[in-house]
Amino acid sequence: MHEMSLCEGVVDIIEDQARRQQFSRVRTVWLEIGELAGVETGAMRFSFDAVAKGSVADGARLEIIDIPGRARCPACVRDVPVSARFDACPECGHYPLEILAGEEMRIRELEVS
Amino acid sequence: MCTTCGCGHGETSIEGHTHAHDHEHHHHHGRGVMAAHAPGMSQSRILRIEQDILSKNNEYATANRQYFSRHGLLVLNLVSSPGSGKTTLLTRTLKELKNELPLAVIEGDQQTVLDAERIRATGVAAIQINTGKGCHLDAHMVGHALESLQPGEQGVLFIENVGNLVCPASFDLGEAHKVVILSVTEGEDKPLKYPDMFHAADLMLLNKTDLLPHLQFDVEQCIAYARRVNPGIRVLQVSATSGEGMDAWYDWLRSEHEAVLTASGEAVKA
Numbered sequence: 552m553h554e555m556s557l558c559e560g561v562v563d564i565i566e567d568q569a570r571r572q573q574f575s576r577v578r579t580v581w582l583e584i585g586e587l588a589g590v591e592t593g594a595m596r597f598s599f600d601a602v603a604k605g606s607v608a609d610g611a612r613l614e615i616i617d618i619p620g621r622a623r624c625p626a627c628v629r630d631v632p633v634s635a636r637f638d639a640c641p642e643c644g645h646y647p648l649e650i651l652a653g654e655e656m657r658i659r660e661l662e663v664s
Numbered sequence: 665m666c667t668t669c670g671c672g673h674g675e676t677s678i679e680g681h682t683h684a685h686d687h688e689h690h691h692h693h694g695r696g697v698m699a700a701h702a703p704g705m706s707q708s709r710i711l712r713i714e715q716d717i718l719s720k721n722n723e724y725a726t727a728n729r730q731y732f733s734r735h736g737l738l739v740l741n742l743v744s745s746p747g748s749g750k751t752t753l754l755t756r757t758l759k760e761l762k763n764e765l766p767l768a769v770i771e772g773d774q775q776t777v778l779d780a781e782r783i784r785a786t787g788v789a790a791i792q793i794n795t796g797k798g799c800h801l802d803a804h805m806v807g808h809a810l811e812s813l814q815p816g817e818q819g820v821l822f823i824e825n826v827g828n829l830v831c832p833a834s835f836d837l838g839e840a841h842k843v844v845i846l847s848v849t850e851g852e853d854k855p856l857k858y859p860d861m862f863h864a865a866d867l868m869l870l871n872k873t874d875l876l877p878h879l880q881f882d883v884e885q886c887i888a889y890a891r892r893v894n895p896g897i898r899v900l901q902v903s904a905t906s907g908e909g910m911d912a913w914y915d916w917l918r919s920e921h922e923a924v925l926t927a928s929g930e931a932v933k934a
Contacts, residue, residue, distance in 0.1 A: 553831035636859040664708040
């Protein structure tokens with residue numbers, strides 16, 4: 552369950568930002584999580600509340616934005632959707648594909664006061 | 665918890681690590697700011713952050729990598745599921761190479777110092793990190809372990825990660841390569857079931873090949889699955905028990921070690 556450590560990373564970044572950008576409370580956190588990032592978003596939500604306790608993000612609402620997997624097929628040069636790393640091209644069956652999107656694990660925005 | 669730096673999320677402990685040291689590596693004090701609810705300050709604003717969640721870990725990994733490069737160390741992050749024979753493979757490697765190269769080991773497990781004791785029985789320096797509930801090592805723990813272990817100069821440092829084919833894939837420790845160990849007593853479809861790890865690794869050691877006559881394990885199919893998630897992965901078939909195939913692994917180690925020495929020699933000249 553590395554989602555717990557990922558949440559610790561999120562809270563560390565938020566606390567850094569709190570010092571730099573002078574805020575004392577976080578109301579909402581928007582995360583971008585890619586379909587291929589190997590992150591269980593349910594576990595992320597579960598962990599976040601626990602990890603945020605006692606920090607500036609205590610009680611903050613967590614919004615997870617899912618980023619769909621997208622890849623380019625080197626054989627037929629089309630952009631195609633993928634849901635796993637080893638997916639073959641749905642158009643021509645070629646693999647491996649070049650992953651274009653879906654590996655993100657990012658804090659996009661914070662609503663703070 | 666570390667009283668010097670406030671680190672020690674969860675229950676991580678590093679053998680012999682009392683925190684009576686100077687903090688060499690880059691350190692942020694992560695838990696200092698408490699929520700202060702000032703009355704009348706309720707207006708909220710939106711801040712654009714756009715920061716990778718792993719950016720903290722990656723900063724520590726970069727610091728570790730600089731340390732390794734300064735000391736001319738080849739560092740390998742050994743990953744596998746529990747029971748792949750990783751520690752047996754490592755102890756045999758240490759016994760057979762310790763007179764040729766300076767070696768050291770960082771052992772990661774949730775609990776016990778049993779593995780570090782197995783390693784030290786070979787005469788090679790080792791330190792145990794217990795991650796408590798944690799399912800993987802991170803770069804910060806490794807940075808602390810280095811302060812106690814002092815892995816020397818121009819040798820090879822093996823980091824044996826927690827047995828887990830999922831979580832350690834995302835956490836860069838500053839290593840040169842991840843080496844994934846898969847044993848033939850597991851399913852040949854493991855590379856497809858745990859694609860992130862096989863994608864992140866540069867070398868796969870297919871272990872326990874001495875048991876192949878007793879199993880229905882399709883070696884070619886397994887390698888094809890691994891290449892499907894990672895076309896560039898190198899594969900070596902070994903048995904840490906019989907010793908079969910181990911020479912090819914040692915040759916790989918020697919050539920990677922040579923490459924690190926050349927690179928660090930050039931860095932000194934430049």
